[in-house]
Amino acid sequence: MATIILIDPKTGFPLCIAEGSWITAMRTGAAGGVAARYLSREDSETVGIIGAGIQGRTQLLAVNEVREISTVKVADILDEARSKYVAEMEDKMGLRMLPVKSTREAAEDVDILVTATPSTKPLVKRSYIADGTHINAIGADAPGKQELDPEILREAKIVVDDWEQASHSGEIRSAVSKETLSRDAVHAELGDIIVGRKLGRTSNDEITLFDSTGLAIQDVTLAWAVYEKAARKGVGSWVKII
Numbered sequence: 001m002a003t004i005i006l007i008d009p010k011t012g013f014p015l016c017i018a019e020g021s022w023i024t025a026m027r028t029g030a031a032g033g034v035a036a037r038y039l040s041r042e043d044s045e046t047v048g049i050i051g052a053g054i055q056g057r058t059q060l061l062a063v064n065e066v067r068e069i070s071t072v073k074v075a076d077i078l079d080e081a082r083s084k085y086v087a088e089m090e091d092k093m094g095l096r097m098l099p100v101k102s103t104r105e106a107a108e109d110v111d112i113l114v115t116a117t118p119s120t121k122p123l124v125k126r127s128y129i130a131d132g133t134h135i136n137a138i139g140a141d142a143p144g145k146q147e148l149d150p151e152i153l154r155e156a157k158i159v160v161d162d163w164e165q166a167s168h169s170g171e172i173r174s175a176v177s178k179e180t181l182s183r184d185a186v187h188a189e190l191g192d193i194i195v196g197r198k199l200g201r202t203s204n205d206e207i208t209l210f211d212s213t214g215l216a217i218q219d220v221t222l223a224w225a226v227y228e229k230a231a232r233k234g235v236g237s238w239v240k241i242i
Helices: 021-039 054-066 079-093 103-107 150-155 163-169 173-177 190-194 216-233
Strands: 003-007 014-019 046-050 071-075 096-100 112-115 134-137 157-160 186-189 208-211
Touching (some): 003 216, 014 021, 021 054, 021 190, 046 054, 046 103, 054 112, 157 163, 163 173
Parallel strands (some): 071 096
16 A cells, blocks of 8 residues: 655645555566566567566566567466466466466576565575576565575676665665675666666676666656646546645
């Protein structure tokens, strides 16, 4: 549950009160799509999804915007969640959906892997990951959460959305706190790649990793776009405050 309040920066007056869960879900998925555009192989067509929740959905929607996806493998500890995901996303996207029971099955032989769980221990071992795979690590967004084998971090080209945030609450947090991963080992922030200050993927064999913690500026930016569109179309309830 989330609420976003947009404030006029010139006057401090509230412009909009919006339900924030959908906005946060969509902007997080979109960030994963942008990461896949710059870090996954251009010929990527298979995706593994670990965690059949809302991020498992929005990540796939966004990745499918930047790559021609044909096959999706999805794993979840709940059979019902996995089945519901397959039925819903197959109908929505028309892609080949394969429900699998283990994280190993979801991670092996895919071009792009999305981890979107609240796990506090590694679910994906290095041995599951083929060279050339791109990983969107989404689930670790608070201290104590971890989805990936530390060996993956040691070998991958790591890109974060924000160093300070990722080092305190992202997938890399545990390794940073144990001093087994330094800031120099992180290749770039995603924005640096987008604007050309750093390169993204440079070979078909490297493993790339996007550690996403989610940024407030993304919420504000998307909420503003939604507010402007709603105002143009007359959508929503208008409230006179004074």
